[in-house]
Amino acid sequence: MTSDNDRRRGLLARLRGRPVARSRGRRRLGAAVRLFAALMLAGGAYTVFAPGVQAQDNPPLTGAAAEGKALFDVSCVTCHGRNAQGVEGRGPSLIGVGAASVEFQVGTGRMPMARQEAQAQRKPELFTDEQTRQLAQYIQELGGGPVVPEGANLHSDANIAAGGELFRINCSQCHAFGGGGGALSSGKYAPSLRPATDRQIYAAMLSGPQNMPVFGDNQITPEQKADIIAYIQETLKHDQDPGGFNLGRYGPSTEGLAIFLVGIVALVFTSLWIAGKS
Numbered sequence: 001m002t003s004d005n006d007r008r009r010g011l012l013a014r015l016r017g018r019p020v021a022r023s024r025g026r027r028r029l030g031a032a033v034r035l036f037a038a039l040m041l042a043g044g045a046y047t048v049f050a051p052g053v054q055a056q057d058n059p060p061l062t063g064a065a066a067e068g069k070a071l072f073d074v075s076c077v078t079c080h081g082r083n084a085q086g087v088e089g090r091g092p093s094l095i096g097v098g099a100a101s102v103e104f105q106v107g108t109g110r111m112p113m114a115r116q117e118a119q120a121q122r123k124p125e126l127f128t129d130e131q132t133r134q135l136a137q138y139i140q141e142l143g144g145g146p147v148v149p150e151g152a153n154l155h156s157d158a159n160i161a162a163g164g165e166l167f168r169i170n171c172s173q174c175h176a177f178g179g180g181g182g183a184l185s186s187g188k189y190a191p192s193l194r195p196a197t198d199r200q201i202y203a204a205m206l207s208g209p210q211n212m213p214v215f216g217d218n219q220i221t222p223e224q225k226a227d228i229i230a231y232i233q234e235t236l237k238h239d240q241d242p243g244g245f246n247l248g249r250y251g252p253s254t255e256g257l258a259i260f261l262v263g264i265v266a267l268v269f270t271s272l273w274i275a276g277k278s
Contacts, residue, residue: 068138098145099136104203118187146206155230163231
């Protein structure tokens with residue numbers, strides 16, 4: 001009797017466990033189906049929207065930038081690469097330099113360079129102002145970077161006295177107190193500021209060409225940049241040298257040399273004259 005009861009109980013237990021096992025299996029199968037459907041839906045959505053995302057990552061160039069790219073492909077690609085990534089031994093990458101750097105280098109005739117030198121020299125401009133802006137716009141849209149404000153006059157209503165103080169603190173060590181420039185290390189030099197326009201001075205402060213440090217808006221604010229430009233344009237370029245011959249405005253070096261030579265010669269001739277009289 002005990003064995004028959006045990007068999008019956010086991011049979012009833014198995015019969016009762018079948019629906020539970022089946023329900024668990026169905027739930028697992030349903031979860032797998034739902035997961036597969038969700039993955040298919042996500043893949044389909046990515047396939048549909050991925051081209052749009054890629055198009056947004058590479059937006060089309062504006063009209064000015066497209067014109068600049070055409071100029072770049074003809075005049076700049078040899079040294080800076082087809083995508084402005086730079087060519088080793090020829091030219092650096094332009095990604096991230098911004099429109100300011102292009103406007104300074106191209107607008108002053110320093111670029112294109114005929115050959116690699118210690119420093120790019122100012123030359124007659126190869127491109128017009130409009131073409132320079134187009135090249136700058138292309139590089140700006142390609143990699144971003146600092147931009148010169150709009151307008152030709154960037155120092156209107158600026159503080160000339162404050163600009164003079166800022167110039168003497170930050171600029172006179174290289175460009176001399178008169179803005180005539182001076183020699184630097186490794187065959188480089190600080191150029192004269194006399195032919196520079198407002199935009200070129202502003203672009204130089206933003207981009208830091210050659211040995212010049214970068215003066216971003218955190219170091220010198222836009223208002224202070226305008227003050228410096230006002231001092232250069234309204235004072236240094238219009239000083240009539242009331243003290244006489246300016247000796248090239250190279251600062252105390254030439255003045256000291258001139259005083260030494262003139263003074264020594266005068267003393268020698270004075271000594272000879274006194275000796276002759278005695």
